[in-house]
Amino acid sequence: MNPWGLSVIRGKWRWLLVAAAALIAPAPAEAHTALKSMGSFWSGAVHLLTSLDQVGFLLGLAILAGFADRRNDARIIAASFAAVLLGASAAWAAGWQADLSMLAAALMIVVGLAGAAQWRAGVLSLTGLALAGGAIGGLAGGDAATGLSLALFSLGAALAAAATVSYALIAIRAVKVGWGPIAWRAGASWVAAIGMMIFAFDCSRYFGHR
Amino acid sequence: MLRLLVLCIALIVETGAASAHLASDSYLNIELENGRIVGRWDIALRDLDVVVGLDANADGSITWGELRAKWREIDDYAFNHLTLSRAGGSCLLRPAEPMVDYHAGNAYAVLPFAAECPSASGQLTIGYRLLFEVDPTHRGLLTISEGGTVKTDILTPEHASVVLDLAAQTLADEAVRFVLFGYDHILLGYDHLLFVAVLLVVAPLRRGSGGGTGISPWVPIDGLGRVAIETAKILTAFTIAHAITLTLAVLGLINLPSRLVDPAIAATIMLAAIDNIRPILPQLRWHVAFGFGLIHGLAFASALGPMRLPPFRLALGLGGFNIGVELGQITLAALLVPTAFMLRGEAAFRGIVTPAVSVGALLLALLWFVDRVFALDLLAVAG
Numbered sequence A: 001m002n003p004w005g006l007s008v009i010r011g012k013w014r015w016l017l018v019a020a021a022a023l024i025a026p027a028p029a030e031a032h033t034a035l036k037s038m039g040s041f042w043s044g045a046v047h048l049l050t051s052l053d054q055v056g057f058l059l060g061l062a063i064l065a066g067f068a069d070r071r072n073d074a075r076i077i078a079a080s081f082a083a084v085l086l087g088a089s090a091a092w093a094a095g096w097q098a099d100l101s102m103l104a105a106a107l108m109i110v111v112g113l114a115g116a117a118q119w120r121a122g123v124l125s126l127t128g129l130a131l132a133g134g135a136i137g138g139l140a141g142g143d144a145a146t147g148l149s150l151a152l153f154s155l156g157a158a159l160a161a162a163a164t165v166s167y168a169l170i171a172i173r174a175v176k177v178g179w180g181p182i183a184w185r186a187g188a189s190w191v192a193a194i195g196m197m198i199f200a201f202d203c204s205r206y207f208g209h210r
Numbered sequence B: 001m002l003r004l005l006v007l008c009i010a011l012i013v014e015t016g017a018a019s020a021h022l023a024s025d026s027y028l029n030i031e032l033e034n035g036r037i038v039g040r041w042d043i044a045l046r047d048l049d050v051v052v053g054l055d056a057n058a059d060g061s062i063t064w065g066e067l068r069a070k071w072r073e074i075d076d077y078a079f080n081h082l083t084l085s086r087a088g089g090s091c092l093l094r095p096a097e098p099m100v101d102y103h104a105g106n107a108y109a110v111l112p113f114a115a116e117c118p119s120a121s122g123q124l125t126i127g128y129r130l131l132f133e134v135d136p137t138h139r140g141l142l143t144i145s146e147g148g149t150v151k152t153d154i155l156t157p158e159h160a161s162v163v164l165d166l167a168a169q170t171l172a173d174e175a176v177r178f179v180l181f182g183y184d185h186i187l188l189g190y191d192h193l194l195f196v197a198v199l200l201v202v203a204p205l206r207r208g209s210g211g212g213t214g215i216s217p218w219v220p221i222d223g224l225g226r227v228a229i230e231t232a233k234i235l236t237a238f239t240i241a242h243a244i245t246l247t248l249a250v251l252g253l254i255n256l257p258s259r260l261v262d263p264a265i266a267a268t269i270m271l272a273a274i275d276n277i278r279p280i281l282p283q284l285r286w287h288v289a290f291g292f293g294l295i296h297g298l299a300f301a302s303a304l305g306p307m308r309l310p311p312f313r314l315a316l317g318l319g320g321f322n323i324g325v326e327l328g329q330i331t332l333a334a335l336l337v338p339t340a341f342m343l344r345g346e347a348a349f350r351g352i353v354t355p356a357v358s359v360g361a362l363l364l365a366l367l368w369f370v371d372r373v374f375a376l377d378l379l380a381v382a383g
Helices: A012-025 A027-040 A038-049 A052-066 A071-094 A101-116 A123-145 A152-173 A180-206 B001-019 B045-052 B064-069 B071-079 B171-190 B190-200 B224-250 B258-277 B285-305 B312-344 B347-374 B380-383
Strands: B024-032 B036-044 B082-088 B091-095 B099-103 B107-115 B126-130 B139-146 B149-155 B162-163 B205-207 B217-222
Touching: A012 B285, A027 A038, A027 A152, A027 B099, A038 A052, A038 A123, A038 A152, A038 B082, A052 A071, A052 A101, A052 A123, A052 A152, A071 A152, A071 B312, A101 A123, A101 A180, A123 B091, A152 B312, B024 B126, B024 B285, B036 B045, B036 B071, B045 B071, B045 B091, B045 B107, B045 B224, B064 B071, B071 B091, B071 B107, B126 B258, B139 B171, B149 B162, B149 B171, B149 B312, B171 B312, B190 B258, B190 B285, B190 B312, B190 B347, B217 B347, B224 B285, B224 B312, B258 B285, B258 B347, B285 B312, B312 B347
Parallel strands: B024 B139
Antiparallel strands: B024 B036, B036 B107, B082 B126, B091 B107, B099 B107, B126 B162, B139 B149, B205 B217
């Protein structure tokens, strides 16, 4: 019986793949407690920036937004900021400690596949995705704010989310060469692939095959 | 609308309560001489008040009588959070008569002690846990001297135990620690950060022509390059200014008490925030950063002054600390400026977000100002 389903991959490569999967698997919030010595604001920012599923989703979202009208950019950045801020606040207020990495990975797959297909999403779809992904990121991070200032933690996380989308959009808008869209589509496919790996890892963890 | 207003005020008070907390440092000086170990440990009374409860009648001030009644508890608390060991055996710490001293206008309990170790030679190991259980942002500033050799270290929750090998520690190690200390100091100094943030939020904007209202509206600056240059000007001017006053203060050429400096810093934030809404300061923002940076440097002096470093170590410490502060500002700019740049073209950003951020900063700074001028400790209660 091979619970990993990796029989086609032999020898050391199997273990390398397992190690890579373990590395990219989203760490539980407790792993970030060492960040508390950085203070509430920076804990929030670093918490988001060290969550691979969050950063992956935000990069995928930015690539998807890059194929749409640039007049939507500000709205998507603002929606990401607001959703993370409100999500973290809501999780903290409700005392909710949720492991939402599977959901976050699913959203990574959605934005990654849509970007790889160069889907020209409308402003409502993009804003909805930004709100959903941001809220999941905020909710997932809220419990890490325990013992810290909620307002500063949420603000740090929200600014980090907005900055991630902004950097990606600045880069996307700056590339005006012909191969640009191909490169961004390739990038989006990587986001989808990593999302699938995280999703698969979470499934195996959830269903007890770890 | 009323609910939204109440929520905003609650968030500002909560933010203020958390961030009004001033940098928490203690100064641990240890001298090794002919196998004898003596030390002096300076711990801020405001920090001890949190863990020991010095202000018995809760009137906001700590009297000599209140302090004298708690010396035993202070000694017990402090020396239960410090361990020295040598050659594998624990040293017995013997506290001497405590005193009070002032650093940058703040009162510190001075705890002299001697250590009796099982061996007079061998590597000395220090375990430092003061305040970490209640404040992970607390830092212990260690100065250790032996036969004219002085070394320093910064103790944090992640670096709470150090093995002192004076011969092995290089100047580069020490310089890096001061850079990290400066970086830490600015990242945890929310009043300094808020001031820089108030300047940076309008870094991608410039004042346009006045129009009919007499108030020049903000208009976007074209191009990322120009915004980056504007940001660099602001940060560099602030760094040069605080480096000047920090150096003068650490050298003892300026000595202003924190009861003046801390409210003045709050006032700089208020003025910069008002200027974002209605111009009252020079148009060139780097002039503002330089002028007010001179005041912020005076506050940084409390971080290095009491370490009692010899001249060369002091120069190393000042250099490293200033580089660290600059890196901290760059980190904040890296977080804020890209978003401000992307949003600068939106009328809502210029007309709603920028004024809202400025009003929020103004209210927070006003809260700090009142709290610091009247020593009300309002925000500690709220926190």
